[in-house]
Amino acid sequence: MARQSLQPSPEPADYPFTHRLRTRFAETDAMGIIHHAAYLPYLEEARVEYLRAIGHPYDSVRAGDAATGGDGDGGRDFAVLEVSVQYRRPLHFDEEVDVALLIGAVTGTTFQIAYLLSVGGTPRATAVTVHGCVDGRGRPTRLPAWVRDLGST
Amino acid sequence: MARQSLQPSPEPADYPFTHRLRTRFAETDAMGIIHHAAYLPYLEEARVEYLRAIGHPYDSVRAGDAATGGDGDGGRDFAVLEVSVQYRRPLHFDEEVDVALLIGAVTGTTFQIAYLLSVGGTPRATAVTVHGCVDGRGRPTRLPAWVRDLGST
Amino acid sequence: MARQSLQPSPEPADYPFTHRLRTRFAETDAMGIIHHAAYLPYLEEARVEYLRAIGHPYDSVRAGDAATGGDGDGGRDFAVLEVSVQYRRPLHFDEEVDVALLIGAVTGTTFQIAYLLSVGGTPRATAVTVHGCVDGRGRPTRLPAWVRDLGST
Amino acid sequence: MARQSLQPSPEPADYPFTHRLRTRFAETDAMGIIHHAAYLPYLEEARVEYLRAIGHPYDSVRAGDAATGGDGDGGRDFAVLEVSVQYRRPLHFDEEVDVALLIGAVTGTTFQIAYLLSVGGTPRATAVTVHGCVDGRGRPTRLPAWVRDLGST
Numbered sequence: 001m002a003r004q005s006l007q008p009s010p011e012p013a014d015y016p017f018t019h020r021l022r023t024r025f026a027e028t029d030a031m032g033i034i035h036h037a038a039y040l041p042y043l044e045e046a047r048v049e050y051l052r053a054i055g056h057p058y059d060s061v062r063a064g065d066a067a068t069g070g071d072g073d074g075g076r077d078f079a080v081l082e083v084s085v086q087y088r089r090p091l092h093f094d095e096e097v098d099v100a101l102l103i104g105a106v107t108g109t110t111f112q113i114a115y116l117l118s119v120g121g122t123p124r125a126t127a128v129t130v131h132g133c134v135d136g137r138g139r140p141t142r143l144p145a146w147v148r149d150l151g152s153t
Numbered sequence: 154m155a156r157q158s159l160q161p162s163p164e165p166a167d168y169p170f171t172h173r174l175r176t177r178f179a180e181t182d183a184m185g186i187i188h189h190a191a192y193l194p195y196l197e198e199a200r201v202e203y204l205r206a207i208g209h210p211y212d213s214v215r216a217g218d219a220a221t222g223g224d225g226d227g228g229r230d231f232a233v234l235e236v237s238v239q240y241r242r243p244l245h246f247d248e249e250v251d252v253a254l255l256i257g258a259v260t261g262t263t264f265q266i267a268y269l270l271s272v273g274g275t276p277r278a279t280a281v282t283v284h285g286c287v288d289g290r291g292r293p294t295r296l297p298a299w300v301r302d303l304g305s306t
Numbered sequence: 307m308a309r310q311s312l313q314p315s316p317e318p319a320d321y322p323f324t325h326r327l328r329t330r331f332a333e334t335d336a337m338g339i340i341h342h343a344a345y346l347p348y349l350e351e352a353r354v355e356y357l358r359a360i361g362h363p364y365d366s367v368r369a370g371d372a373a374t375g376g377d378g379d380g381g382r383d384f385a386v387l388e389v390s391v392q393y394r395r396p397l398h399f400d401e402e403v404d405v406a407l408l409i410g411a412v413t414g415t416t417f418q419i420a421y422l423l424s425v426g427g428t429p430r431a432t433a434v435t436v437h438g439c440v441d442g443r444g445r446p447t448r449l450p451a452w453v454r455d456l457g458s459t
Numbered sequence: 460m461a462r463q464s465l466q467p468s469p470e471p472a473d474y475p476f477t478h479r480l481r482t483r484f485a486e487t488d489a490m491g492i493i494h495h496a497a498y499l500p501y502l503e504e505a506r507v508e509y510l511r512a513i514g515h516p517y518d519s520v521r522a523g524d525a526a527t528g529g530d531g532d533g534g535r536d537f538a539v540l541e542v543s544v545q546y547r548r549p550l551h552f553d554e555e556v557d558v559a560l561l562i563g564a565v566t567g568t569t570f571q572i573a574y575l576l577s578v579g580g581t582p583r584a585t586a587v588t589v590h591g592c593v594d595g596r597g598r599p600t601r602l603p604a605w606v607r608d609l610g611s612t
Contacts, residue, residue, distance in 0.1 A: 084237035390543035
């Protein structure tokens with residue numbers, strides 16, 4: 001995967017934001033653990049909570065609300081261009097998972113997010129997603145200024 | 154992701170096995186495309202069909218049927234240790250997707266699979282999964298001989 | 307559930323259309339069976355195949371293609387108003403499921419579908435869905451004529 | 460559906476327990492709303508939180524912890540025998556949903572739960588699930604005494 005450049009740290013303290021969620025029984029599989037595909041919605045839920053926390057709720061981004069980052073010219077989606085997950089130890093039903101995340105590698109058109117999933121301080125998985133910005137018709141477009149600014153933090 | 158070493162080719166002809174599936178409406182999202190998390194079950198479905206095609210149905214592997222690869226000492230699961238997906242162009246509802254796959258990088262305890270998802274010959278995504286072998290209690294164990302043999306092909 | 311009136315038969319021979327699908331490992335849960343929520347996409351997949359079989363592919367219905375049933379005035383969705391499932395015996399990983407269906411109780415604005423899920427002729431579940439027609443903005447609208455005609459069959 | 464007898468009230472005040480959750484983007488579909496199949500995990504998540512609230516966490520029930528209801532003779536699962544959902548108004552991405560529930564119709568071997576899903580006090584859906592008790596091998600068995608006692612409340 002050529003574009004992906006972030007290396008997720010296994011240390012919770014290295015991440016500026018953490019979202020806690022609880023695994024669902026519907027997400028278990030016949031191995032008695034959380035199915036590996038269920039982790040992607042966990043990452044997404046944490047992204048959505050992060051955007052809310054920094055004042056840019058994702059539904060406003062999608063609606064093109066100028067006040068929250070549409071640059072005044074319509075809605076935006078942060079399409080997922082790449083994802084990778086490294087499963088270290090299984091997650092089980094009813095566990096409370098801390099999904100920590102960090103934005104990095106911001107360019108004019110893409111950004112990356114590194115994730116650490118842990119339970120009670122013990123790492124369970126790390127992940128990276130790479131995102132591009134698309135307009136309401138699904139065409140690639142420049143990132144809103146507030147996203148580009150996250151890169152200089 | 155340290156372990157992952159395969160580079161999936163964008164050429165369908167480079168893969169020895171292909172499974173065709175059709176996207177479901179339940180797998181779409183509000184962007185009007187197939188949600189990125191839905192690709193992981195597509196990869197899994199193709200793996201399962203590949204194992205069946207080479208005479209090792211996955212439910213027999215899991216049940217520890219000696220004839221199909223349990224080495225006579227109990228059931229096995231091929232746990233997912235890593236996954237990465239590169240989304241090139243979106244999939245849409247009701248499209249027929251060819252999921253081509255190739256096994257490689259087989260060691261005594263892990264193997265990797267490269268995937269190409271295409272529609273009508275046009276690449277939509279590539280992916281890699283890394284697998285380890287676990288016994289019925291979830292403990293890591295050596296790969297069955299028939300899997301190790303796939304590495305010398 | 308007031309509107310639902312169909313009583314699904316446990317006899318495969320009572321249904322005019324059957325779609326076969328295979329359960330996925332991702333759809334299992336920690337009880338070692340197919341999770342009950344996974345049945346709803348099975349019903350949906352069978353509906354989509356039925357619409358294709360009678361010459362009205364659902365993506366054309368949604369796109370408002372006049373030739374396939376939009377009555378020439380825009381796209382339609384068959385929103386799910388109600389669903390009920392009666393689970394008789396569990397489904398397991400890798401089973402081939404025959405999803406039989408029958409349309410009934412067609413009115414000017416709603417229709418119902420009865421389903422029988424069976425494996426090797428043995429019933430596993432029955433279900434009923436109730437559908438209404440909505441236009442591209444999600445507003446209730448009359449059913450296309452070809453759907454109303456199904457009610458007189 | 461013969462067994463189902465509860466009629467879910469559209470009044471939040473009629474329910475003794477409510478669990479709030481937030482819809483996920485992964486649960487939306489191409490109609491721009493939450494896919495109807497996603498409601499079943501919502502009901503399940505609310506059940507799990509209710510069991511925790513009354514002192515019988517579902518993972519302990521499953522593990523057969525005598526202190527939390529296994530009657531001292533092994534783990535139990537509350538298998539879903541029937542489910543029905545009546546969709547009144549759509550749910551959208553990022554909405555906070557109050558899932559209220561009420562246990563009723565408790566017999567020696569089954570119980571039912573009625574649900575009301577609402578957002579900001581406005582009903583969006585009602586539902587009923589019917590459950591039976593199974594032991595670790597999936598065989599039907601009597602309900603734990605504490606569940607039967609819920610019926611006399």
